[in-house]
Amino acid sequence: MAVFASDAVGTIGGGNLEYQAMAEARARLRGLPGASGEALLCYPLGPSLGQCCGGVVHLRFECVTAADIAALKTRLSARLQPVALFGGGHVGSALAQVLALLPFSVTWIDSRDSIFPDTVPSSILCEYSDPVQAAVNDLAPGACVLIMSFSHAQDLDIVAACLKRQREKSDLPYIGLIGSKTKWATFRHRLEARGFTEEELARITCPIGVSGITGKEPEVIAVAVAAQLLQARN
Numbered sequence: 001m002a003v004f005a006s007d008a009v010g011t012i013g014g015g016n017l018e019y020q021a022m023a024e025a026r027a028r029l030r031g032l033p034g035a036s037g038e039a040l041l042c043y044p045l046g047p048s049l050g051q052c053c054g055g056v057v058h059l060r061f062e063c064v065t066a067a068d069i070a071a072l073k074t075r076l077s078a079r080l081q082p083v084a085l086f087g088g089g090h091v092g093s094a095l096a097q098v099l100a101l102l103p104f105s106v107t108w109i110d111s112r113d114s115i116f117p118d119t120v121p122s123s124i125l126c127e128y129s130d131p132v133q134a135a136v137n138d139l140a141p142g143a144c145v146l147i148m149s150f151s152h153a154q155d156l157d158i159v160a161a162c163l164k165r166q167r168e169k170s171d172l173p174y175i176g177l178i179g180s181k182t183k184w185a186t187f188r189h190r191l192e193a194r195g196f197t198e199e200e201l202a203r204i205t206c207p208i209g210v211s212g213i214t215g216k217e218p219e220v221i222a223v224a225v226a227a228q229l230l231q232a233r234n
Contacts, residue, residue, distance in 0.1 A: 087148035088115035
């Protein structure tokens with residue numbers, strides 16, 4: 001959470017704990033004599049905070065200046081889970097907006113260069129790739145992959161490229177393909193014909209999204225898929 005003299009970005013959970021923490025941070029910014037000099041403070045979640053949660057929270061306070069921006073970006077980016085999102089259609093666009101609000105660093109890939117919006121959040125990198133599956137080789141190690149291009153033929157090629165990479169490096173923890181059980185049954189037969197084994201095909205998640213959410217609106221699918229990615233991340 002970043003606290004400024006009259007504004008704040010992010011949250012540590014709200015409530016009186018956050019109110020007290022912001023007051024402490026602003027006192028430090030102003031150099032008030034009542035501010036604690038300790039970098040790490042302990043806050044019991046009890047009567048002193050008007051709460052009954054129990055336990056304690058330790059908060060570390062750090063003053064950041066313009067000279068620290070580059071180092072801070074490096075520190076924060078290391079905490080983000082890389083995600084490769086193939087497809088700039090309606091669901092892909094909705095999902096990109098949702099993932100930009102979560103602890104993910106997204107590479108958004110499509111074979112149509114003009115498909116991307118003019119402005120995207122800073123945590124999203126738009127990448128043009130033709131053929132689109134060629135981008136799989138350059139994905140960050142540990143990336144979660146989401147496949148939802150405009151073409152089933154492209155989807156199949158991307159899945160195959162991911163499986164080949166898994167065979168060589170085994171560094172893609174989640175490979176999700178949008179579509180129905182029928183689509184996946186068809187893909188399975190075609191991928192088996194390309195030489196992929198039952199064990200390798202078991203690494204593909206299709207359909208994607210947490211179970212129990214039946215809506216087909218792009219935003220609904222995006223929330224369900226983002227929730228599944230958070231489960232995979234944890």
